[in-house]
Amino acid sequence: MPNKKVIKAWVDDPKRGRDWLAKECGVSVKTVTNWLSSSIDIPAKALLIIEGLMRLDEKKLRKLDLSHIVLKISPKEFDAWSRVALSEGQIVTDWIVSLVRQAYQSEQTGLPAKPDPVESENQSDSE
Secondary structure, three states: OOOHHHHHHHHOOOOOOHHHHHHHHOOOHHHHHHHHHOOOOOOHHHHHHHHHHHHHHHHHHHHOOOOOOOOOOOHHHHHHHHHHHHHOOOOHHHHHHHHHHHHHHHHHHOOOOOOOHHHHHHHHHHO
16 A cells, blocks of 8 residues: 555646545545645545556556657757758757767766767857
């Protein structure tokens, strides 16, 4: 069974909330708040409901395809990134993936990553 600290962190996630948990458990928001912020024990029936909801969340997470990342950048940034990628003989998506891999490898090895080519390009433009 999850403890109060784990339940509190889980339910206070923006996609859930205490009002949502109250509805799921068939109690008031005040009751949920009391369970989580006082020495009152969460009733066994409610704990079973909460545990089931938490397991459902875990199953949903496992099913998510986390192999895609969305980057929100300005058209100006995209153009700059594209120019640098093309200058290295890559399309922008492959170039971004290679930068992420380099950063990860740098983190793992402790060796410095390659300098940011977009920053270098911007410094050249301003000179």
